[in-house]
Amino acid sequence: MNKNTNLEFLIGLFILVISISSFFYFATKINFFNKIETLQINSSFFDIGNTSIGNDVKINGVKVGEVSNIKLDKENYMAVITSSIEKSIKIPNDSVFKISNNGFIGNSYIEIQLGNSKEILKNNDYSVNNIDPVSLEEIINNFIFK
Numbered sequence: 001m002n003k004n005t006n007l008e009f010l011i012g013l014f015i016l017v018i019s020i021s022s023f024f025y026f027a028t029k030i031n032f033f034n035k036i037e038t039l040q041i042n043s044s045f046f047d048i049g050n051t052s053i054g055n056d057v058k059i060n061g062v063k064v065g066e067v068s069n070i071k072l073d074k075e076n077y078m079a080v081i082t083s084s085i086e087k088s089i090k091i092p093n094d095s096v097f098k099i100s101n102n103g104f105i106g107n108s109y110i111e112i113q114l115g116n117s118k119e120i121l122k123n124n125d126y127s128v129n130n131i132d133p134v135s136l137e138e139i140i141n142n143f144i145f146k
Contacts, residue, residue: 017062017133038065038084042126043097049133050078051099056109057083064089067110092117093125099133108133 048070057065065085073080085091094115101108127131 012073036069038090039087039089039121040068040124041083041085041091041097041121042124043081043083043110043130044063044073044076044078044126045099045130045132046078046082046137047132048081049099049135051108051110051133053079055107057085057112058109059089059112059114064112081110089145090120091129093119093121093143095127096129097127098131101133133142 051067051070053067053070055065055067057067067081067084068098070083071080071082072078083097091112092115094117096113096115098111098113099108102112113127
């Protein structure tokens, strides 16, 4: 009986250690402990493809933020994507915001091609140069039916 109790205690202790370490691992992954200050940049698109909240925002292939909100502008019926970008990144106001894909099957992300302007985007500003995603279905339909 004593061996059985010790084994149960060790298994319970092992599960407790795994649970606590998992909590700290996932807490660091979602920036629970080290809050990064972000800048909110809005971009309007006619079509956002399969872009969703949580997708990456990249500059030269390096993740600098993520998509934090998607809504429909009820005045002009364009999709507005709000990107949360690290505040330390200075983005010129003539930069190009383009929706791209990781290959044919991969997730979409927003690629920022930096401009040359001296003026930088501030919190809650709208980007001016936005490029919609290229739809593979649309390209094939144009090729076949035209």
